[in-house]
Amino acid sequence: METKNEVLVLGAGLAGLIAAWQASARGKKVRLISKGWGATHWHTGCVDVLGYWPVGAEEAITNPGQAIPKLLEANSGHPYARVGLDSISEALKALQDLCAQNDYPLLGSLDKNWRLPSAVGAPRPTCLAPAAMIAGDLDDQAPILVVGFKHFSDFQPNLVADNLKQIGLSASYAVLDLPSLAQRHGFTGIILAQMMEQEAFQAEVVKAIRPHLADAARIGLPAVLGVQGASAVHKAFEEQLGLPVFEIPGLPPSVAGIRLHHILKDAIEGNGGRVFDGMEAVGCETQNGRVAAVYTETAARNRSHRYQQYVLATGGILGGGITADHAGQVREVIFDLPLDTPESRLEWFRQDFLDAQGHPIYRSGVVVDDNLRPLDGDGGVLYENLHAAGTTLAGCDAIAERSFDGVALATGYVAGRLVASA
Secondary structure (H helix, E strand, C coil): CCCCCEEEEEEEEEHHHHHHHHHHCHHHHHHEEEEEEEECCCCCCCECCCCCCCCCCCCCCHHHHHHHHHHHHHCCHHHHHHHHHHHHHHHHHHHHHHHHHCCCEEEEEEEEEEEEECCCCCCCECCEHHHHHHHHHHCCCCCCCEECCCCCCCCCCCHHHHHHHHHHCEEEEECCEEEEHCCCCCCCCCHHHHCCCHCCCCCCHHHHHHHHHHHHHHEEEECCCCCCHHHHHHHHHHHHHCCCCCCCCCCCCCHHHHHHHHHHHHHHHCCCCEEEECCEEEEEEEEEEEEEEEEEECCCEEEEEEEEEEECCCCCCCCCCHHHCCCCCCECCCCCCCCCCCCCCCCCCCCCCCCCCCCHHHCCECEEECCCCECCCCCCCCCCCCCEEEHCCCCCCCCHHHHHHHHHHHHHHHHHHHHHHH
């Protein structure tokens, strides 16, 4: 039975979490279901709004706020065109306010892209970044010491330092061989981040770093400075070392992204919403131009979920919300929505794997109207109570543009508000 004021969000990436947060904050009874956690767990924990445009440009964008209107003029089908520049700005501010309330500041604005080091030391443009990453801004010429750990193979400080030197910065590295880590047979970034929250381990790390500080003006560490209370851990390291300390994102799982996930999940649940993983949506029921139910797979028979409003935020090709097979069929997996996608399988990929223009298959997505409702081939709204958000949408190559997080944030923000006002 359909219940008044209920919203079902499909997908637990940034778009789905933002949509559920916004709808629940406006008094809606929200449920979010997902087969697993989304891109927050493998991305950097920053918000990339627009890093490169046109796609293939060699120079990174320095001011997203100035570049986006030019992008919209050239590409009226881009997800940013569906929500508008004002909504992008509002979404950024809303997320910054939420993170500030949780003592985890995200710094930046649409007026500037930070230039921060990637996991291999290459500059990466990003709009919002955790405060603990800002001292790594590569526009600053201050010498850098990059610190890694002997038994933590997911972060290679020598590679980072060597590539920083290639772009003209003074950089050195140190690999710490710590007794407390040598005792372990193996560990992940999550385990290391949890250890960083212990004062005894912090003291051990600080003691090992101090002999390497002679030529350093700032210190780069892998992004593992705590999961809970990360700001306090970051502050403790800066106070004990007497120099600016910054995090550098490494390989998944992303500790910085998981922090953001926890903040949003807690906000949803604090508003009375519920978040469930391990629930894979596999189909739907529709009646009279509306979605009547979504079905999730169970061991015995599929379970139906009946709500007033639905938000589709399951991701594109990379997120599993859109699949492709050897026969050239590309489909959206829950509602079987029409997709804007290359006609031939031969057009999916360019010859060069690292082609600056990106690969056409990653632009596959759902075409929507200005209310983010999926459209049929003739431009008509398919289902009045279904909205789509994030990289499920057509009209962009979010990876090549470095707009992945911005698209998810802005469209999830608008989708959440739309279903809340329905």
